[in-house]
Amino acid sequence: MAMTMHVDIVSAEEAIFSGPAERVFASAVMGEVGILPRHTPFLTQLKPGEVRVITPDGEENFYYVSGGMLEVQPHAVTVLSDTAVRAHDLDEAAAIQAKEEAERALQDKAAEIDYAQAQVELAQAVAQLSAIKRLRGRR
Amino acid sequence: MAVGKEIRTKIKSVKNTQKITRAMEMVAASKMRKAQDRMIASRPYADKMRTVIDHLAHANPEYKHPYMQVRDVKRAGFIIISSDRGLCGGLNSNLFRKAVVTMKEFDEQKIEMRFCTIGTKASGFFKRIGGNISAQTAHLGDTPQLADLIGSVKVMLDAFDNGEIDQLFLVYNDFVNTMTQDPKVEQLLPIEPKEDAQLSHHWDYIYEPEAKIVMTQLLTRYIESLVYQGVVENLACEQAARMVAMKSASDNAGDLINELELIYNKARQAAITQEISEIVGGAAALS
Numbered sequence: 001m002a003m004t005m006h007v008d009i010v011s012a013e014e015a016i017f018s019g020p021a022e023r024v025f026a027s028a029v030m031g032e033v034g035i036l037p038r039h040t041p042f043l044t045q046l047k048p049g050e051v052r053v054i055t056p057d058g059e060e061n062f063y064y065v066s067g068g069m070l071e072v073q074p075h076a077v078t079v080l081s082d083t084a085v086r087a088h089d090l091d092e093a094a095a096i097q098a099k100e101e102a103e104r105a106l107q108d109k110a111a112e113i114d115y116a117q118a119q120v121e122l123a124q125a126v127a128q129l130s131a132i133k134r135l136r137g138r139r
Numbered sequence: 140m141a142v143g144k145e146i147r148t149k150i151k152s153v154k155n156t157q158k159i160t161r162a163m164e165m166v167a168a169s170k171m172r173k174a175q176d177r178m179i180a181s182r183p184y185a186d187k188m189r190t191v192i193d194h195l196a197h198a199n200p201e202y203k204h205p206y207m208q209v210r211d212v213k214r215a216g217f218i219i220i221s222s223d224r225g226l227c228g229g230l231n232s233n234l235f236r237k238a239v240v241t242m243k244e245f246d247e248q249k250i251e252m253r254f255c256t257i258g259t260k261a262s263g264f265f266k267r268i269g270g271n272i273s274a275q276t277a278h279l280g281d282t283p284q285l286a287d288l289i290g291s292v293k294v295m296l297d298a299f300d301n302g303e304i305d306q307l308f309l310v311y312n313d314f315v316n317t318m319t320q321d322p323k324v325e326q327l328l329p330i331e332p333k334e335d336a337q338l339s340h341h342w343d344y345i346y347e348p349e350a351k352i353v354m355t356q357l358l359t360r361y362i363e364s365l366v367y368q369g370v371v372e373n374l375a376c377e378q379a380a381r382m383v384a385m386k387s388a389s390d391n392a393g394d395l396i397n398e399l400e401l402i403y404n405k406a407r408q409a410a411i412t413q414e415i416s417e418i419v420g421g422a423a424a425l426s
Contacts, residue, residue, distance in 0.1 A: 008187055012285045012364050015183040030347045041198070043191075044347035045356055069357055071191045078187050080360060083285045094290030095297065098255075098274040102262075132395065135402065 003037040004056050005074075009063055011081040016063055017053060024077050025052040026070050035072055042072035051079055146403040150396060157392035163226070164385035170281060171317070171378035177282070178314060178371045185368050188361045192330065195354070198343045202350040205300065206358045207330050214251040216273075216295050216304035217242075218327070220311040220369050221261035222377040223278055228384035230312060230320060230376060231260045237322040238310045239268075253304055255295050257288070257370060273298065283374060285367045292363050299328055307362075311369035312376035318383065320376040325369075327362055 002022055009017040024035045027049035035042075046068045053061045065081040072078075196207075219238060221231050245252055255274040256262040262275045274294035279287055298304045307328035313321040346353045 008183070010184040010187050012181060012184045012367050013177070014180040018183075028347060041194070041342060041344045042347070043195075043344040043353050043357070045353060069191075069353070069360065071194070073194065078191060080184065080187060080191070080357075082360075091289055091293055094286075095274070095293035096290070098276055098290035098294050101277075102256075102272045102275040136398065 002056065005035075005037040006076045007053055007079075008077070009051060009053075009065070009079040009081060011065075011068075011083045013083050016081065017061065019055065021053045021055055021077070023052075023054040026065075026079065027051075028070060033070070035077055038074050039072045039077075040074070042070070044070050046070050046079070046081075143403045143406045146399055146406065150399045150403065153392050153395050153399065157389055157396065160385045160388040160392060164382055164389060167378045167382035167385060171375060171382055173281070174371065174375035174378050175314070178368075178375050181364075181368055181371050185364050188364050191357065192361055195344075195357070196330075201343065202354065204351070204354045204358060206328055206362075209329050209331070210305050212248075212250055212305045214253065214304045215245055215306040215308065216253045216255065216298060217308045217310055218255045218292070218295060218366060218369075219257065219261040219265065220309070220366075220373045221256070221258035221264070222373065223259045224377075225260065226384065227377050227381040230380040231264070233320075234310060234312055234322040235261075235264050237324060241308070241310075241324050253295075253298065255291050257291060257366075258373075279370065279374075281374070283367070283370045285363060288363060288366055288370065292359075292366050296328075296359060296362065309366060309369050311373045314372045314375045314379065317379045320380055325365075327365060330358070330361075 004020040004022055005024075007017065007019060007021040007024055008015070022037075026033055026035075027047045028044045029047055030044070033044070046065060048066045049064070051063045051065055053063070055061065063079075063081075065079065066083070068079060068081040070077070070079055217238065219234075221234060225231070242252060252271065254261075254265050254270045254272045256265055256272055257276050257279070259277045262272060262277060265272055274291040276287060276291045295304070295307055299307055306326065309323075309325045309327050311323060311325075313323045315321050344350075
């Protein structure tokens with residue numbers, strides 16, 4: 001029997017593939033890589049592209065990943081797939097947006113309205129509770 | 140019959156409330172199941188990530204990443220995960236209480252704090268207590284996506300990179316089971332090296348293109364996945380807590396209805412008795 005290694009392909013939101021394989025191909029940032037069992041420890045970034053897994057019975061499985069990381073141990077390969085398209089600029093934009101949102105929330109009065117609304121609701125609840133107590137007392 | 144009109148309206152309104160709470164309970168139950176599935180689905184990634192990070196800690200990298208270096212703590216950052224909506228029992232207040240206890244300790248040590256809030260409840264609370272909020276995300280809905288969190292997490296990681304914070308914590312609810320949710324404060328950064336590293340075995344990865352770039356990406360993804368896991372877990376907690384809160388609300392409404400009905404029936408009976416005695420009295424007076 002040919003040698004195999006354990007392959008896991010996971011993304012933050014779900015597990016995509018897990019099982020033995022004879023060979024794995026992936027598109028790393030420095031070019032396509034092919035991994036066989038007993039590869040030396042290896043860590044690289046992946047480009048958006050396909051990951052091919054060849055299982056022991058010769059079947060070829062294709063998975064698309066939108067970038068991520070590839071970790072290789074002599075008997076295990078792990079593909080940590082990204083769920084979103086990532087780029088430095090995009091990340092930067094998202095960070096700026098989160099910051100702006102915080103600033104906006106600090107300035108606008110919407111949350112204060114929330115607070116006022118909560119107070120009104122609380123007052124109502126308290127009034128209802130005391131009404132219930134009075135009703136119980138009357139019995 | 141005009142007897143007990145107020146009581147009848149009251150019963151009707153309590154019944155309406157009970158209908159709503161019962162509906163909310165059922166919605167929360169089904170959402171909780173979905174949230175739990177999502178929580179389980181996201182676990183393998185975090186587990187694998189942790190394995191790789193462990194490997195990294197065991198290896199002897201030529202490059203030591205700042206995220207793995209412990210430094211003097213002068214300022215700390217918190218990522219607080221809360222729900223967007225209320226009506227989920229004491230879930231958020233328990234979490235905030237836990238966070239406030241930790242913050243107090245930091246305050247005594249004169250450590251400045253910065254916050255990143257996820258969910259409207261957290262941003263409302265920390266704004267009220269005058270916290271320094273540097274980023275926020277809200278309205279993630281029932282299917283939170285990692286992409287929605289990247290921005291907020293990056294703000295905190297950048298702050299760590301620039302030395303604006305020296306420690307980063309994640310505050311969230313841990314889903315134990317439907318009845319129990321455990322508020323937790325977890326340290327994200329720096330990643331503490333495990334003591335049991337087998338130093339006898341000297342090896343290192345081959346990094347492509349370069350150790351620094353690869354490790355930055357890996358560690359960033361790691362932190363993001365932990366935060367995502369926290370968000371998903373918190374969502375399951377929220378639905379579970381809401382389900383339990385709504386169940387007890389429905390039960391309370393049921394008790395209230397029983398009591399009100401008893402009062403109403405008594406009043407009705409008293410009125411009938413009075414009427415009969417009036418009729419009998421009237422008849423007796425005539426004869």
